[in-house]
Amino acid sequence: MGTREALLRLLRYGRPHVGVLVSAFACMAVLGVGTGAYAYLMGPALRFLLSGGTEGFGGEHAVPWLSKLPREAALWGFPLVVVLVGVVKGVGYLGQFYFMGLFAQRVVKDLRRDLFLRLTALSPSQLSKERVGDLLSRFSSDMTAVEWAAMYTVGSYLRDTLQVLVLASVALAMSPLLGGLMLAVIPLAALPASRLTRKALKGTREGQSQLGQLAGQLHEGLGGIRTIQAFNGQAAELARFSAHTQAHEKAVVGAAWARGAVPGMMEVLAAAALAGALAYAAATRAMEPAALLSLLTAVILVYQPVKDLGRVTQFAMQAGAAGERLFALLDLRHPVEDPPGVVPAPPLQQGLRLEDVHFSYGPRRALEGLTLELPVGKVTALVGPSGGGKSTVTSLLLRFEKPQSGRLLLDGVDADRYEAASVRSRFALVTQEPLLFSGSVLDNLRFGRPDATLEEVEAAARVAHADGFIRALPQGYETLIGERGVTLSGGQRQRLCIARAVLSRAPVLVLDEATSSLDPESEREVQAALAAVLPGRTALVIAHRLSTVTAADIIHVVEAGRILESGSHEELLRAGGRYAGLWTLQTSGAERGAA
CATH class of the missing domain: 1.20.1560.10 (ABC transporter type 1, transmembrane domain)
Known part of the structure; x- marks a missing residue:
């Protein structure tokens, strides 16, 4: 121009x-x-x-x-x-x-x-x-x-x-x-x-x-x-x-x-x-x-x-x-724009499916014909080495990006038929870097649901194991936490993010490396919160540390943009494949560190 x-x-x-x-x-x-x-x-x-x-x-x-x-x-x-x-x-x-x-x-x-x-x-x-x-x-x-x-x-x-x-x-x-x-x-x-x-x-x-x-x-x-x-x-x-x-x-x-x-x-x-x-x-x-x-x-x-x-x-x-x-x-336009005739996405009944998806960042291939199911009411986990395409799956599910080939299906219907914002509203996201805004604890928790009552906020905080430390703050839920929550520890910030996700009532919870940047003590606090949040929910857990996903209903090992193997924690250990090797590597390293 x-x-x-x-x-x-x-x-x-x-x-x-x-x-x-x-x-x-x-x-x-x-x-x-x-x-x-x-x-x-x-x-x-x-x-x-x-x-x-x-x-x-x-x-x-x-x-x-x-x-x-x-x-x-x-x-x-x-x-x-x-x-x-x-x-x-x-x-x-x-x-x-x-x-x-x-x-x-x-x-x-x-x-x-x-x-x-x-x-x-x-x-x-x-x-x-x-x-x-x-x-x-x-x-x-x-x-x-x-x-x-x-x-x-x-x-x-x-x-x-x-x-x-x-x-x-x-x-x-x-x-x-x-x-x-x-x-x-x-x-x-x-x-x-x-x-x-x-x-x-x-x-x-x-x-x-x-x-x-x-x-x-x-x-x-x-x-x-x-x-x-x-x-x-x-x-x-x-x-x-x-x-x-x-x-x-x-x-x-x-x-x-x-x-x-x-x-x-x-x-x-x-x-x-x-x-x-x-x-x-x-x-x-x-x-x-x-x-x-x-x-x-x-x-x-x-x-x-x-x-x-x-x-x-x-x-x-x-x-x-x-x-x-x-x-x-x-003049920039989002990769996923609503074409004429789209309608709001209906409530999710069966689950989501990425079907034969290919995606690249420029010359770098991120996904190579990946097919993935996220059944309603089940916790699905993605594990594997960095750069394997796990976070790209999150971007595609939340309509941050669009598959270059393949489809995202909601209850068997192509997501392109629905408004991107309505599809996005079906998810609550907790990322590796806990993002909080300058303001009070209450403001941050209500970010996804401004109309939530104080009783609902406190209930979500209790589920996320955050209510105790919040009440110990100088002004409790009205405490100002500074830009990006600088006055809180990493574990406290992450538990607030989990509480915010719970309060949003989104049907699908996405945890993208939610514990990877935490120290061991903070990780234990967040793991306890997740143990209370995940059972019975539709969730996608992306993790590098395998200890985070042992309770998942199904685990997919993703590497080089493909799913190598799938199963529960016990099934994958018995199979003796890639997952079992990663598990042995991480647990033996943890034992040596403890010694």
């Missing part, structure tokens, strides 16, 4: 708020008329100062109604007119800034909402390709660029264009020849200005990109500070950071030079035009001094909004570059 297309799409966000823009334009019209009135009154002002009487308002460049007033009234009337014009301009300025600020905030609010909705609607694999810091920079620096453009660029284009038209009309009315000569400099500057603008745009786009890189590295650095310090990696990180800052500086300074050259060029051309017009007027005496003063005032005033138009173009360029980055995200 080019910058022009990005700017046009950004302008569409202003359509719902066109009423606010019309109000701003009305204030700009008042401001433009007031500015033109100032220029027109400069000639009479000179006459007023020189003559000191009402005759100063007659002649070729007259203010008719003042010329008819008595001398004393005119002496007070003209200054009063100047003050009134100033009041009108002040009201116009105030109104246009207020309404343009309101317009900008509403546009950015809508854009932020759409971007947040899009990011939260993407699949985990899509988000994993983006650096978190770069995503955050799109919400901060890129949104700020759009906000400034909406507030200042749109307003300037409307206000300054209107002022240029009014002032040019005044200048041409005074003298079509001199006014035309002095105004001709404006179109003459268009070609070099456009070239400089393209150069500034290139630098602006590169600067925005480098800013995203800086934000990404900062986020990574803060998240990995222990590793950086443990390996004395500060110097290497600083070198990387310095490279990005230098690239950002080069791009921004180059863009600033190009932007600054535009008003500088206008200044030189304007001075040349004014000098030529003054020389011609002095040589030919084509105009009386008062009229010439009004003409010169109008032309001098017209150059300022023209320069302002060139100056605020930088905001448009920054917004265009930011829009390219924002729409690159907004």
Whole structure:
């Protein structure tokens, strides 16, 4: 997408708020008329100062109604007119800034909402390709660029264009020849200005990109500070950071030079035009001094909004570059999108089935013709080495991804016939990394069911063996646990996640390596919670540690995207296959560690 297309799409966000823009334009019209009135009154002002009487308002460049007033009234009337014009301009300025600020905030609010909705609607694999810091920079620096453009660029284009038209009309009315000569400099500057603008745009786009890189590295650095310090990696990180800052500086300074050259060029051309017009007027005496003063005032005033138009173009360029980055995200689509005619998924009666599924992450094959049953009321486990495709099964079941071939069936019906969100609502997920949100314990437990009563919350916490430690917290269920639950231990966070899953009442519980990152004591606590939760439930347990799945109704050993063998814990041990070998390896290692 080019910058022009990005700017046009950004302008569409202003359509719902066109009423606010019309109000701003009305204030700009008042401001433009007031500015033109100032220029027109400069000639009479000179006459007023020189003559000191009402005759100063007659002649070729007259203010008719003042010329008819008595001398004393005119002496007070003209200054009063100047003050009134100033009041009108002040009201116009105030109104246009207020309404343009309101317009900008509403546009950015809508854009932020759409971007947040899009990011939260993407699949985990899509988000994993983006650096978190770069995503955050799109919400901060890129949104700020759009906000400034909406507030200042749109307003300037409307206000300054209107002022240029009014002032040019005044200048041409005074003298079509001199006014035309002095105004001709404006179109003459268009070609070099456009070239400089393209150069500034290139630098602006590169600067925005480098800013995203800086934000990404900062986020990574803060998240990995222990590793950086443990390996004395500060110097290497600083070198990387310095490279990005230098690239950002080069791009921004180059863009600033190009932007600054535009008003500088206008200044030189304007001075040349004014000098030529003054020389011609002095040589030919084509105009009386008062009229010439009004003409010169109008032309001098017209150059300022023209320069302002060139100056605020930088905001448009920054917004265009930011829009390219924002729409690159907004145009992403989830791998599983609802086609027309889908319906909500019905309650699950028999079970789920992945049938002859193939799936790849780029060139890497994750699943090779896998077929898997998840019967209702049974605990199904997937075990095997890392990279075998176990977590990919979770992504397919929850409709984070779509099989490249094969099908997901719900009670024998293809899941593509159902709304993806309704299929997803059939699952409660507990992952390896226990994810909690900043807020209270109660808020986190109610995340999946905001309408749950306190009694239901406490019952779910008791099932997950979490009620005891929750009540021991300073404010019990109302205790704030910090970002990602930093005030709790790993085992406590995981038990809260299990309680949240229980409270959600989803018919299928998915535990994806739920105990693999825990220490032995925390693992025992979570295992006790799972022992209370799993019996009689429809569940999928993905585990690396086989001790987690011994009570499962059926265990599948998954390796290289295929199911090698299936059965209960005892059946697989008796078979003496891959599972038995993994069991021997893990239990013998545990015994040696205990010894």
